[in-house]
Amino acid sequence: MKKGIPLKKLIQLKYPFKLPDLPKPPILSVNFTDACDLQCVYCNNPLFPYPRTMMSDEVFNCLLKNLKKAKINRVRIGGGELTLHPKCALMLKQLSG
């Protein structure tokens, strides 16, 4: 595996909780909002009311600062339906930058 993700990193990413001595979390899960206007048949949160709360600028800026500080470079965005956040595109751009 000369190209792509080194094997050690791949194991850390796929099985992070099998390696209790990791120096930092390999990934962080973030919800921009818990609002959802969809009705996926497999949803485990079918009682999600709409609308619900949105991540504030203050919390998002704190997230950006701490991701950089902790050198966490993988973020999984979930929800809710993240595109319901009015600043979703900007937030994704800032996270990827």
Ligand code: SF4
């Ligand atoms: S919360 Fe997720 S799974 Fe549930 S309806 Fe919304 S998008 Fe679908």
